[in-house]
Amino acid sequence: MNKKKLWLLAVLVMLVFSTILAACSSDSSDGNKDGEDKDGESSEPKILVFGRGGDSVSLDPARATDGESFKVTQNLFETLLNFGEQDTTINEGLATKWEPSEDGLTYTFTLREGVKFHDGTDFNAEAVVKNFERWSGGTEDQFPYYASMFGGFKDDESHVIKSVTAEGDYTVIFELKRPQSPFLKNIAMSPFAIASPKAFEESGDKFGDNPVGTGPFTFVDWKKNDSITIDKNAEYWDQELPKLDKVIFRAIPDNSARLNALSTGEIDLADGVNPTDSKTVTDNADLQLYERPSMNVGYLGLTNTRPPFDDVKVRQAVNHAIDKQSIIDAFFNGGAEIAKNPMPPSISGYNDDIAGYEYDPEKAKALLKEAGLEDGFEMELWAMPVPRPYMPDGTKVAEVIQKNLADIGIKAKIVSYEWATYLEKTKNGEADAFMLGWTGDNGDADNFLYTLLDKDNIGSNNYAYYSNDEVHDILIDAQSEVDEDKRNELYAQAQEIIFEEAPWVPLAHSTPLLAGKANLVDFTPHPTGSDRLNKVDFK
Amino acid sequence: MLHYIGKRLWQLIPVLLGMTFVVFMIIRAIPGDPAQVILGQQASESAILALRTKLGLDNPWYIQYFDYLMGLFKGDLGESMRTMNPVSDEIWGYLAATFELSLFAILIAIIVGVNAGIISAWFQNSWFDYTAMILALVGVSMPIFWLGLMLQYIFGIELGILPTTGREEVRTPVESITNLYVLDTIMQGRFDQLSTVLKHLVLPGIALATIPMAIIARMTRSSMLEVMRSDYVRTARAKGQKMFWVVYKHALKNAIIPVLTIIGLQMGMLLGGAILTETIFGWPGVGRYIYEAINFRDYPVIQSGILVVAFIFVMINLVIDVLYSLIDPRIKYD
Numbered sequence: 001m002n003k004k005k006l007w008l009l010a011v012l013v014m015l016v017f018s019t020i021l022a023a024c025s026s027d028s029s030d031g032n033k034d035g036e037d038k039d040g041e042s043s044e045p046k047i048l049v050f051g052r053g054g055d056s057v058s059l060d061p062a063r064a065t066d067g068e069s070f071k072v073t074q075n076l077f078e079t080l081l082n083f084g085e086q087d088t089t090i091n092e093g094l095a096t097k098w099e100p101s102e103d104g105l106t107y108t109f110t111l112r113e114g115v116k117f118h119d120g121t122d123f124n125a126e127a128v129v130k131n132f133e134r135w136s137g138g139t140e141d142q143f144p145y146y147a148s149m150f151g152g153f154k155d156d157e158s159h160v161i162k163s164v165t166a167e168g169d170y171t172v173i174f175e176l177k178r179p180q181s182p183f184l185k186n187i188a189m190s191p192f193a194i195a196s197p198k199a200f201e202e203s204g205d206k207f208g209d210n211p212v213g214t215g216p217f218t219f220v221d222w223k224k225n226d227s228i229t230i231d232k233n234a235e236y237w238d239q240e241l242p243k244l245d246k247v248i249f250r251a252i253p254d255n256s257a258r259l260n261a262l263s264t265g266e267i268d269l270a271d272g273v274n275p276t277d278s279k280t281v282t283d284n285a286d287l288q289l290y291e292r293p294s295m296n297v298g299y300l301g302l303t304n305t306r307p308p309f310d311d312v313k314v315r316q317a318v319n320h321a322i323d324k325q326s327i328i329d330a331f332f333n334g335g336a337e338i339a340k341n342p343m344p345p346s347i348s349g350y351n352d353d354i355a356g357y358e359y360d361p362e363k364a365k366a367l368l369k370e371a372g373l374e375d376g377f378e379m380e381l382w383a384m385p386v387p388r389p390y391m392p393d394g395t396k397v398a399e400v401i402q403k404n405l406a407d408i409g410i411k412a413k414i415v416s417y418e419w420a421t422y423l424e425k426t427k428n429g430e431a432d433a434f435m436l437g438w439t440g441d442n443g444d445a446d447n448f449l450y451t452l453l454d455k456d457n458i459g460s461n462n463y464a465y466y467s468n469d470e471v472h473d474i475l476i477d478a479q480s481e482v483d484e485d486k487r488n489e490l491y492a493q494a495q496e497i498i499f500e501e502a503p504w505v506p507l508a509h510s511t512p513l514l515a516g517k518a519n520l521v522d523f524t525p526h527p528t529g530s531d532r533l534n535k536v537d538f539k
Numbered sequence: 540m541l542h543y544i545g546k547r548l549w550q551l552i553p554v555l556l557g558m559t560f561v562v563f564m565i566i567r568a569i570p571g572d573p574a575q576v577i578l579g580q581q582a583s584e585s586a587i588l589a590l591r592t593k594l595g596l597d598n599p600w601y602i603q604y605f606d607y608l609m610g611l612f613k614g615d616l617g618e619s620m621r622t623m624n625p626v627s628d629e630i631w632g633y634l635a636a637t638f639e640l641s642l643f644a645i646l647i648a649i650i651v652g653v654n655a656g657i658i659s660a661w662f663q664n665s666w667f668d669y670t671a672m673i674l675a676l677v678g679v680s681m682p683i684f685w686l687g688l689m690l691q692y693i694f695g696i697e698l699g700i701l702p703t704t705g706r707e708e709v710r711t712p713v714e715s716i717t718n719l720y721v722l723d724t725i726m727q728g729r730f731d732q733l734s735t736v737l738k739h740l741v742l743p744g745i746a747l748a749t750i751p752m753a754i755i756a757r758m759t760r761s762s763m764l765e766v767m768r769s770d771y772v773r774t775a776r777a778k779g780q781k782m783f784w785v786v787y788k789h790a791l792k793n794a795i796i797p798v799l800t801i802i803g804l805q806m807g808m809l810l811g812g813a814i815l816t817e818t819i820f821g822w823p824g825v826g827r828y829i830y831e832a833i834n835f836r837d838y839p840v841i842q843s844g845i846l847v848v849a850f851i852f853v854m855i856n857l858v859i860d861v862l863y864s865l866i867d868p869r870i871k872y873d
Contacts, residue, residue, distance in 0.1 A: 057622055223715075224632060252704050257819050261821070264696055264703050266708075424575065459584065
């Protein structure tokens with residue numbers, strides 16, 4: 001390289017460097033002020049930046065299966081029915097009235113009038129019918145949630161919905177083949193939000209990149225793995241809402257980094273705050289801490305078909321051996337309650353009369369002796385490799401459990417795999433005991449008990465390989481029981497049997513934490529994890 | 540020279556082909572079913588089967604591999620199993636983001652590392668030498684994860700002078716043309732945004748630069764020490780030339796060859812660091828893209844992502860080899 005070139009290079013490098021330095025030394029107002037206005041307009045737009053752990057996969061709610069996608073679609077689209085603000089009761093949404101027939105086979109929905117999709121087309125009964133036609137005519141890999149909540153597709157024997165018909169512009173009638181108790185709760189789930197038929201017919205497979213709904217916000221821009229921007233829907237049917245002008249969802253994978261970004265004002269709301277960071281938030285006057293109502297369960301599953309866990313006495317012994325309170329104190333920072341049932345108390349049908357297995361190593365030892373294992377045994381204890389809302393730190397919790405088990409003579413070796421491998425191997429029944437959890441989809445008991453512990457779901461979500469015919473019969477009965485009280489009774493009964501049989505050690509129902517700017521108002525985190533941001537405002 | 544470059548490019552084909560095969564086999568050897576992971580824990584058995592069929596996962600591996608290769612020859616990198624978008628559409632944006640960050644990092648690493656190495660050699664056994672080499676040792680052994688969070692804490696929260704995450708101030712987003720934001724903002728004449736974009740580069744840039752910077756400093760130092768003991772340097776000094784000139788013109792030119800090799804290798808290594816840096820700083824780059832694809836067993840993205848990155852790595856090393864002969868005419872390739 002000759003001298004001239006070398007100098008040129010040096011000058012270039014200096015230039016770049018001095019620009020950087022200039023950039024760094026300029027004053028510190030880094031656009032942190034909300035809604036910096038470059039046009040010099042007097043009113044500042046209200047922009048909320050929502051930091052979360054990952055990007056969305058698709059903005060077509062019917063196709064999405066991940067929570068991060070629903071966080072966004074929940075604000076672009078609306079469902080016929082809504083869940084309550086912080087629970088899973090049924091409230092009006094795009095439908096203002098809904099009437100089930102006495103036999104539970106016909107539902108008549110009266111639709112809201114004067115609602116328009118973001119593309120200007122009308123929302124009416126025809127649009128609802130077209131949405132259901134789209135889903136029911138699909139395949140499982142296209143609309144997986146539809147299949148799992150409504151028992152399959154149009155031509156399937158097991159499909160619950162017989163017909164969806166429009167009667168006039170604003171009445172839709174659903175006829176079912178058999179009663180389905182959680183039907184209304186299913187209808188309220190994010191995946192069954194009503195989309196503009198014109199838009200999904202035109203966009204086809206690309207609808208997920210150009211979503212059009214009736215929601216309080218309209219889609220603007222998606223920078224993959226970075227940010228999704230949605231704007232206020234000026235034509236929204238409720239003229240009072242939304243309060244914000246713009247919401248930007250940003251993906252910041254690391255929990256600590258996300259909290260850092262909140263502290264510097266780069267984001268206004270942070271999802272997924274580590275329980276151990278809650279004090280940092282409460283100590284900071286500029287921030288506030290939010291608790292998401294719990295709709296989950298973290299558990300230690302015992303593979304019921306693998307000896308010695310095929311012996312109920314051994315399973316009960318393990319249940320008595322584990323000190324859940326100290327786990328919650330140490331790793332959930334108290335932000336969880338002890339689990340005694342496979343579903344959280346917020347769910348209708350929860351059996352609070354069950355005492356739960358108290359921490360009692362002596363009793364555990366006695367049970368082991370009864371099982372003929374007074375000298376203990378060796379086992380593998382599988383620890384979750386990733387933090388989940390129901391389990392902030394799998395490995396550390398596993399260490400406590402290991403110590404608890406050692407106290408009663410069980411030698412547990414902690415094993416961990418990368419997440420996808422972990423799920424696959426657990427599903428195949430390769431673990432002796434494994435940590436796992438579940439966050440509810442629709443706030444229904446069926447979504448916990450049947451999904452996680454029915455023999456129908458062995459090889460699917462019944463990772464413990466628990467099989468009990470009596471429980472199975474009760475859960476199947478409950479699926480078509482329309483009377484809410486009778487249904488709750490059935491679930492209470494099922495929980496009693498499950499308690500006796502102890503297929504798992506239920507550990508905790510955690511309260512996921514979020515943190516936001518102190519001047520943020522009316523944000524109510526929803527137990528499903530999909531938050532409606534239409535009422536959120538800045539003070 | 541052209542002949543040499545042509546030969547090197549030709550040799551690339553079997554290398555990349557072999558790599559596609561190795562990557563293809565390895566990702567299929569690890570347990571974890573893409574259909575299951577994509578559809579999530581909630582999915583039913585029949586949904587998983589349907590997706591497997593759709594993705595072609597129920598074909599024998601050699602048919603899948605053959606299909607993949609055929610696609611590659613047509614310039615088709617495949618479709619992401621998770622998002623259903625073509626990988627070639629998705630990957631460019633991520634590559635650009637990583638490229639911008641890596642370039643910035645390697646610039647920092649070279650400028651600081653080479654100079655620190657030179658000065659250390661020049662003033663061997665001085666306090667500067669000791670301090671720089673201790674810092675270099677610390678730099679090599681510091682986990683990026685921890686360093687990243689510390690940088691965020693000090694410069695973001697405590698001093699409040701630098702943004703901690705992302706590529707831009709999202710409230711006033713950059714309109715992207717090339718996805719290289721520095722270039723984009725210059726092209727649009729948005730110098731206010733250019734300053735924001737550069738500020739966003741600083742912390743992840745430093746985090747990513749630390750290890751290569753330390754390695755380059757140590758390499759430069761030892762290489763310079765060797766050269767400075769040689770006869771021609773002594774002659775140059777005896778002739779009364781200024782020390783600065785001797786060091787930066789005569790000695791550096793001969794000492795830089797092994798340093799260049801290290802720089803080339805470090806640029807490849809940056810990707811490894813990029814996964815962590817991109818995670819900590821919420822940077823939408825290709826490292827995170829591939830990492831997430833691995834978590835989701837998104838085979839086409841893993842295969843093609845690694846292929847593209849390997850291609851870039853090989854090209855960088857080719858450029859470095861060519862640079863050798865430009866710097867030192869004694870090195871000839873023909």
